[in-house]
Amino acid sequence: MAHLDEQCGGPAPAPVLALGIFERVGSNWLSDSLRGAMPQHNEPFRQQLGREHPLSPGNRIPPSLQGTGLSGLGLHQLLCALGDLHGHPRHLVKETNLFFAVDTVLGMLPQSPVVVLTRAPIGIASSFARGRLWDRWRYGDRYAQVAATARAPRWRTAFAPLLPDDDPDPSTALGRLITVNALLLSRALHEGPPASRPCLVIPYEQQVSDRPRTENDLARFLNIEMPKLRNVPLITTGTTAASDTTFATIGRKDALVAELAPGTAELVITAVDKTLAQARRLLAPEVTEAAAQWLTRNDQYEVHEPTPRPIRRARSEPTFQRMPKPAYRPVAGTQWRNLLVTNTEMAELLTMLHAGGAANSRLGTNLLVCPMPHERGGRLHYDQADRRWRISRGYEQHPAYWVTWIGAAFMAAWCGARLPTRTEALQAAKGARAHNSDYVAGDSCPVAEPGLGDREVHHLIGNVQVWCGDGPDQPESRPVQKYLFGAAWNTPGTEEAVTAVRSRYLLGSSRGVGVRLVRDAHTTDAARLGAWELAHRLNQWVAAADSSAQATPGGLDRLLLSTFGS
Numbered sequence: 001m002a003h004l005d006e007q008c009g010g011p012a013p014a015p016v017l018a019l020g021i022f023e024r025v026g027s028n029w030l031s032d033s034l035r036g037a038m039p040q041h042n043e044p045f046r047q048q049l050g051r052e053h054p055l056s057p058g059n060r061i062p063p064s065l066q067g068t069g070l071s072g073l074g075l076h077q078l079l080c081a082l083g084d085l086h087g088h089p090r091h092l093v094k095e096t097n098l099f100f101a102v103d104t105v106l107g108m109l110p111q112s113p114v115v116v117l118t119r120a121p122i123g124i125a126s127s128f129a130r131g132r133l134w135d136r137w138r139y140g141d142r143y144a145q146v147a148a149t150a151r152a153p154r155w156r157t158a159f160a161p162l163l164p165d166d167d168p169d170p171s172t173a174l175g176r177l178i179t180v181n182a183l184l185l186s187r188a189l190h191e192g193p194p195a196s197r198p199c200l201v202i203p204y205e206q207q208v209s210d211r212p213r214t215e216n217d218l219a220r221f222l223n224i225e226m227p228k229l230r231n232v233p234l235i236t237t238g239t240t241a242a243s244d245t246t247f248a249t250i251g252r253k254d255a256l257v258a259e260l261a262p263g264t265a266e267l268v269i270t271a272v273d274k275t276l277a278q279a280r281r282l283l284a285p286e287v288t289e290a291a292a293q294w295l296t297r298n299d300q301y302e303v304h305e306p307t308p309r310p311i312r313r314a315r316s317e318p319t320f321q322r323m324p325k326p327a328y329r330p331v332a333g334t335q336w337r338n339l340l341v342t343n344t345e346m347a348e349l350l351t352m353l354h355a356g357g358a359a360n361s362r363l364g365t366n367l368l369v370c371p372m373p374h375e376r377g378g379r380l381h382y383d384q385a386d387r388r389w390r391i392s393r394g395y396e397q398h399p400a401y402w403v404t405w406i407g408a409a410f411m412a413a414w415c416g417a418r419l420p421t422r423t424e425a426l427q428a429a430k431g432a433r434a435h436n437s438d439y440v441a442g443d444s445c446p447v448a449e450p451g452l453g454d455r456e457v458h459h460l461i462g463n464v465q466v467w468c469g470d471g472p473d474q475p476e477s478r479p480v481q482k483y484l485f486g487a488a489w490n491t492p493g494t495e496e497a498v499t500a501v502r503s504r505y506l507l508g509s510s511r512g513v514g515v516r517l518v519r520d521a522h523t524t525d526a527a528r529l530g531a532w533e534l535a536h537r538l539n540q541w542v543a544a545a546d547s548s549a550q551a552t553p554g555g556l557d558r559l560l561l562s563t564f565g566s
Helices: 004-009 027-034 046-048 072-085 099-108 121-131 137-150 156-162 168-189 203-211 211-222 264-279 285-294 343-357 405-414 422-429 495-498 533-548 553-562
Strands: 018-019 040-042 092-096 114-118 199-203 255-261 302-304 330-332 332-338 380-383 389-393 464-469 481-485 500-504
Touching: 004 302, 018 027, 027 092, 027 114, 027 211, 040 046, 040 380, 040 495, 046 072, 046 092, 072 500, 099 137, 099 168, 114 168, 121 168, 121 255, 121 264, 137 168, 137 464, 156 168, 156 264, 168 285, 199 203, 203 211, 211 285, 255 330, 264 285, 264 389, 302 405, 330 500, 332 422, 343 380, 343 389, 343 533, 405 533, 422 481, 422 495, 533 553
Parallel strands: 018 092, 018 114, 040 092, 114 199, 255 302
Antiparallel strands: 330 332, 380 389, 464 481, 481 500
């Protein structure tokens, strides 16, 4: 298990890891700055793995890498995910808040250099306060979970004293969590193998005050030429705007201001100082001193009381918009469905598959969609009581995302259609203009594109990227990959970006990838597969993955593809 990256990566270099001491440390700035030079992976371990998965950072008691006992589907998913992170050019993997899973992640990627992203604690606290993130992202529960993990036998001696179960106020709890995450990251880098892992520290404050220096440091460390920064449009409101722009963090800052209620800064700083003082009695000096250095620069901020802002209310009723009926239209010799697949359609399929005995998640491995919480950008949620999938209110006619290639292929089979090839997508997109890309709306927008009629293809480019039916050639033993195409609400909409070659493994998903269906003479209503048949095929493959101890990831993937005649 300790050399999984070598088994999966082959000759391709291991990814660069961008690890934050906490959330809101400028990781999106790093991703956007490097997007033109490095393929991106946003929190593949924290987001892609369900809590039941042994290696999930959300697991209450994450085991050591050697103690997972991982096998079957769970091991297959991990091998494919790790293989996805390796490539030419070198990929960037961004992870924050790994807490007690950080040494496991570093252990799986021993050849990866690390960029450590830091920020002064009161800067993090200000960002949390501005977005009401403590409540929205349920950090009270997160504190309880991390504190419980700290009491596990493996961790209790060094970390249980740092997270007392004393019902702390949110500011104190936030200060403790920031410090413990920084200590765990420092400990993993100083004490875990390899001893000479390349490391670059980038303070958030340096990004703001001296961007040229930061970019030069990155270019030297990564041995790349920094891409030219794009002119990014401002986030706007209007007919295409979505109700949640939390993740559209593209604003340019030229000053360091912490907007905090009176006394909040003092509570956070006191919690950090007390936690560090306790840690110095329990952990190695080099570990605590590195973490302490990462947690400095509070004095660079101007602390102001919060500026009153209008309250962004959740939509009580979906915004009315005439929705064309799904239909297929000729584009470049292929019949393209005029609308992207919606959350409503995906929820219906997921519910029927579940009724047919095919659950989406198996011990933390998500097969069809990644069911993120709404506060983290998820729009599809399984209702255990009603045994059906539901949609975040107001997002019924938005495109489904967080869909795996398997979920996209199942949707196509259910509709008597298929996924487009990359060549077909390139031909169809010639001359098309991206609608809703580059954070223009800050989120997806409804699948009906303003100004287009029933007989036109909406969002031919933009809103979400789409899965293709084909992919790059891979050795028989390596995981299968499928192409992605187009532009999403959170990616560039330039011709260069749209036509760039990108691919992912079959179980991968993201917040910017959805489903577009096409038809030809062989894929019609008569070729539809029922949900019960699809559920049977999925369960057969899962059973094969769980029982085939000697099967390679490529072999298992091709077994799945054979069920679609691919």
